[in-house]
Amino acid sequence: MIIVNTIKELQTELTSHRQDGKRIGFVPTMGNLHQGHLSLVEVAKRHSDIVVVSLFVNPTQFGPNEDFDSYPRTLDADCDKLKNQGTDIVFAPATDEVYPKWPNITSVHVAKLGKNHCGASRPGHFDGVTTVVSKLFNMVRPDCAVFGEKDFQQISIIRRMVSDLNFPLDIIGAPIVREANGLAMSSRNGYLSTEEKDHASNIYKTLLWAKSEIENGRHDFRQLETEAKQRLTELGFVPDYFNIANQETLALAQEQDSQLVILLAAFMGKVRLIDNIKIK
Structure with missing residues (x-):
């Protein structure tokens, strides 16, 4: 497993795999990984030859009174788990690598699907999600990407975005992973x-x-x-x-x-x- 921090390093690594005809799978995460995240890696491995996992706490999907500053950042522990899970590439960029011109004035908005549920409670949240996921798709250029179904609204929005904007990749949903008592892992x-x-x-x-x-x-x-x-x-x-x-x-x-x-x-x-x- 290798760890890269810049888009240039990432694309250099992936270019050789593409030239060899390898299928690239992608799992975007915000880190602080648990078994639910690792199950996404397993799904990606079944659908691709090379698995990329991103570790990036995205500021644009947090509201002003939410837990962006306190959100757990556990890079070393995450990388150990991903290595044991057979991940090929970890992409762990800094904020200014993902958003080189801050504040970001371009955003991706998927109408209607983000109106209710979490969208009503967290204004702007899904615009932040779709914007960063679009950017990550352009950085990784995967053949498939895996998202957990625990956030059903999120994966529905991403599927529609991929369809509407003609992203050339497959979106794969992975079942919710639960604790023994039924609590969804988070x-x-x-x-x-x-x-x-x-x-x-x-x-x-x-x-x-x-x-x-x-x-x-x-x-x-x-x-x-x-x-x-x-x-x-x-x-x-x-x-x-x-x-x-x-x-x-x-x-x-x-x-x-x-x-x-x-x-x-x-x-x-x-x-x-x-x-x-x-x-x-």
Whole structure:
């Protein structure tokens, strides 16, 4: 495994692999890696010959009152994990390598899909995500890129961006990796104590309850959302949103919709946790 910090170094390494006919897979991350991230590397290895993982905490996707400054940066530990996982290239650029002219005055905006859910709670967040992902795609020029389905809205937006802007690569979704108690793995879980992690598993249990209600014939989606938020509140969470949506459009689901996804965000203390579950 090699570690590069500049776009020039990265492209020099990748040019020789492309000349050899190698397929390039890419996993963009913000570091502080856990088993969920490493599962993305495994998926990328199955779909490519050379795997590139980026480690970059992107400032443009954080709001003014969010945790950009305190977001964990664990480069050495991340590189050890990636080496053990069989990663070929780690791209760990500085902020001014990714954004040489600051502030960035060009951004990528995917309309409609980013309007609700996390987009409503975090204005500008998805513009920051799509802008940095576009830049990283241009730097790496991969044949495929792997994203986790834990952030269902994010991967939906990226898929649409890739389609609309004709990026020549495949987007591959990787299933959510969960703790034994059902809690979706997340870098922000590191802010939780062991007891809090155990209690946070109630988020997934609430998703399973709502999924069961729908599969048993309930279609009063807005009432079901209200009941789910009440359950979370009674369990000590502060719900941000609990939305039953159309999987394709991400619009709030209507009775005739059959491909559904339940999306939620809830605070446990100061920690904001997200999760989702799909329903057919």
